[in-house]
Amino acid sequence: MSNVVTIAVDGPAGAGKSTVVRRVAEALNLLYLDTGAMYRAATVGMYDQGIDPDDAAAIAAWCTHRAIDFDAHGAVRLDGNVVDPQRLRSPETTAEIWRIANNAACRAHLVNLQQGIVQGRGAALEGRDATTVICPEATLKVYLDASPEERARRRLAQWSGDGALAPDFASLVEDLRLRDERDRTRASGALQCADDAVPLLTDGLSVDQVVARIIALAVQRRPMVLEACVQDAVIVGRSRQSGYVRVAQGSIADPPAPWQLGLSNPSPDRQPSCTTSMTRNSGGRQAGILCQGKAVLVLGGKEAHPAWPMAMPMLPQTWYVIEPHVWHAVVQAPGTICAWAEASTISEERSPLSEYHQDILASYFQVYFPQ
Numbered sequence: 001m002s003n004v005v006t007i008a009v010d011g012p013a014g015a016g017k018s019t020v021v022r023r024v025a026e027a028l029n030l031l032y033l034d035t036g037a038m039y040r041a042a043t044v045g046m047y048d049q050g051i052d053p054d055d056a057a058a059i060a061a062w063c064t065h066r067a068i069d070f071d072a073h074g075a076v077r078l079d080g081n082v083v084d085p086q087r088l089r090s091p092e093t094t095a096e097i098w099r100i101a102n103n104a105a106c107r108a109h110l111v112n113l114q115q116g117i118v119q120g121r122g123a124a125l126e127g128r129d130a131t132t133v134i135c136p137e138a139t140l141k142v143y144l145d146a147s148p149e150e151r152a153r154r155r156l157a158q159w160s161g162d163g164a165l166a167p168d169f170a171s172l173v174e175d176l177r178l179r180d181e182r183d184r185t186r187a188s189g190a191l192q193c194a195d196d197a198v199p200l201l202t203d204g205l206s207v208d209q210v211v212a213r214i215i216a217l218a219v220q221r222r223p224m225v226l227e228a229c230v231q232d233a234v235i236v237g238r239s240r241q242s243g244y245v246r247v248a249q250g251s252i253a254d255p256p257a258p259w260q261l262g263l264s265n266p267s268p269d270r271q272p273s274c275t276t277s278m279t280r281n282s283g284g285r286q287a288g289i290l291c292q293g294k295a296v297l298v299l300g301g302k303e304a305h306p307a308w309p310m311a312m313p314m315l316p317q318t319w320y321v322i323e324p325h326v327w328h329a330v331v332q333a334p335g336t337i338c339a340w341a342e343a344s345t346i347s348e349e350r351s352p353l354s355e356y357h358q359d360i361l362a363s364y365f366q367v368y369f370p371q
């Protein structure tokens with residue numbers, strides 16, 4: 001199994017893919033690839049070059065010789081020149097993309113470029129054929145969906161222009177349905193939910209919740225991705241067993257030493273039937289995951305005493321939450337959070353869980369403890 005983590009996300013227009021996948025990539029320190037931007041860049045270039053938009057052969061002949069990539073800031077480039085982002089996302093461009101996207105030769109060329117970009121690198125990519133054509137072997141595949149009505153509502157909520165010029169709800173829904181139809185019925189690279197993709201309907205979910213759920217799914221498949229997200233995500237797990245968890249202390253900013261996973265659930269030797277653990281001893285990093293459908297994800301970092309991970313009791317029915325700056329906390333009853341002090345004693349002080357934390361916890365629970 002390759003160590004490279006690839007998260008591929010497909011879904012219809014307006015499902016929130018770019019926002020969510022960009023955030024997942026940041027959290028897990030992965031390269032973010034917006035494949036739609038490449039189709040958009042090709043469409044803008046095609047018009048600038050005066051290619052006859054009705055001549056599929058001419059479009060293919062032009063497009064298949066284009067270099068399309070991203071600069072260091074993530075701006076898409078066509079033959080080395082950054083494409084104006086306004087034009088990239090304009091309704092005029094959006095309406096014409098199908099001329100590139102439905103052209104099999106153009107698709108083959110773009111897929112080739114996209115595979116070259118993610119080859120051998122940890123990446124989170126999104127589009128229409130990321131899970132089926134570009135990265136069929138991805139570590140995690142997600143099909144992100146939302147009803148046309150929900151997507152139209154989000155579009156309107158994000159409308160930044162003159163209110164009077166905002167599109168009306170019904171025509172937005174209609175427009176999305178038309179784009180869905182085009183995306184789902186094209187001869188090659190059609191949008192579909194891959195058999196092994198996790199369908200994620202985002203109606204009613206916040207961006208934070210969707211991001212948390214995708215991270216949790218990635219961690220289920222590859223526990224070591226925790227190593228990256230310990231810095232900026234809340235990680236949660238639960239044990240049904242009593243025992244001990246080893247922890248290492250951590251701090252993000254000071255000292256700047258990289259955080260390490262320093263925890264593990266009860267060792268497989270002690271509870272062989274319920275635990276698998278993934279251990280990478282070099283560098284003293286460990287990550288553990290408890291099976292039986294109930295995950296324990298506990299992790300920490302190192303600070304002054306990296307060689308001395310602490311032991312703390314892992315109580316039955318205890319929820320563990322790790323987050324940056326608070327670094328270790330335990331939820332012992334719904335709605336309460338009990339901060340785990342650096343001295344590894346449970347603080348007597350309890351404070352209510354913030355709405356944000358409840359949101360994030362709910363997302364993790366959805367993944368780890370589905371009804």
Ligand code: DC
Pocket residue numbers: 013014035036037039040097101126127128129130179183189
């Ligand atoms: O994700 P987006 O809205 O920026 O994508 C723009 C269009 O590009 C979309 O309507 C379909 C097409 N596309 C595609 O065919 N395959 C991809 N992998 C990404 C986008």
